[in-house]
Amino acid sequence: FTDNIQLDVGSVAKGYACEKAAQYLLNSKIPNFIINAGGNIRTGHKPLDERVYWGVGIADPFKTHEMSGDIYDVVFIKDSSLVTSGDYQRFFIYDGKKYNHIIDPATLFPANYFKSVSIYTENSALADYLSTSVFCLPLEQGMKLINSIDGVEAMWILNDGSSVATDGFKIIQKSQGASSLKPRD
Numbered sequence: 001f002t003d004n005i006q007l008d009v010g011s012v013a014k015g016y017a018c019e020k021a022a023q024y025l026l027n028s029k030i031p032n033f034i035i036n037a038g039g040n041i042r043t044g045h046k047p048l049d050e051r052v053y054w055g056v057g058i059a060d061p062f063k064t065h066e067m068s069g070d071i072y073d074v075v076f077i078k079d080s081s082l083v084t085s086g087d088y089q090r091f092f093i094y095d096g097k098k099y100n101h102i103i104d105p106a107t108l109f110p111a112n113y114f115k116s117v118s119i120y121t122e123n124s125a126l127a128d129y130l131s132t133s134v135f136c137l138p139l140e141q142g143m144k145l146i147n148s149i150d151g152v153e154a155m156w157i158l159n160d161g162s163s164v165a166t167d168g169f170k171i172i173q174k175s176q177g178a179s180s181l182k183p184r185d
Contacts, residue, residue, distance in 0.1 A: 015083060015128020018042045022081075022124060039089075041082045042124040053078050055174075061088040061115035061157055072157060074174040077120065083127035085135040086116030086157075104136045111136040114156050120169055121152040130154075139164060 014037050022042040025033050033044040034054050043054045053076035063070040075082060087100035087110070104111040117135045119127040130152065134142040139156060146154045146166055153168035170176040 012125060012129050012132075014038070014040050015081075016125040018081070018128075019124040039084050039086075040124055040128055041077075043078050043080060046078045052076075053172075056082050058082075058084060058118050058155070058157075059086070059088070059116070061086050062161060072163070073155075075118075075120065075169075075172040076174070076178050077172060080120060080122045081124040081127040082118060082120050083124065083131045084116050084118040085131035086114075087112070088115060102132060102135050106136070112159070113138055114158055115161075116157045117142070118155045118157075118169075119146075119152065120154070120172065121149075126152070 018035055018037045018040045019042065021035055022033075022044060025031060025035075026044055031045045032048050034047075034056075035042045041056050043056075046052055047054060055074050055076055057071040058073050058075065060070040060072040085102060087098070087102065090101040091098050091110075093099070100110045100112070102111050103109065114135060117131050119131045119134065121127050121130070130146070130149075134145060134154060134156075137145065139158075142154070142156065143164075143166070146152050153166045153172075155163055155165040155169045155173070157163045165173065165176075172178050
């Protein structure tokens with residue numbers, strides 16, 4: 001019986017591990033850091049140069065399948081996490097239809113509400129959990145969830161290429177006027 005059971009903790013394990021590493025570094029002689037764990041970013045204190053924040057790119061989900069490295073937007077963060085879930089890196093195409101790896105528990109099929117969801121909050125494990133969860137919710141439900149949790153902000157890149165963000169997320173976006181040299185706290 002147990003040979004047929006599989007547990008995939010991919011939606012939270014990377015964020016948890018990233019947060020554990022961050023806590024270790026924050027309590028060490030290396031509190032100024034950035035960890036990039038493939039879609040999971042965790043920053044410590046500000047960079048050791050003239051910058052006040054780390055500039056972190058959010059991949060353009062319409063171009064990254066070609067591994068072009070194109071950036072949709074940049075956010076400026078420190079002492080926090082930015083985690084993105086999307087349909088553009090792990091997927092397959094069958095009969096001309098794209099199937100991504102994030103399964104909507106309501107339909108048991110790949111979620112297809114958005115191209116990506118990025119979550120900004122302090123804890124990387126929470127950000128990882130929320131990015132996957134919110135990716136599986138319609139925009140209104142996801143926005144309601146995010147707005148109900150203190151210290152959590154989000155940006156959704158919609159299937160038509162536009163984006164929607166919470167007010168707190170807009171503050172850290174380059175496209176909304178944020179700058180790595182302009183403090184916002």
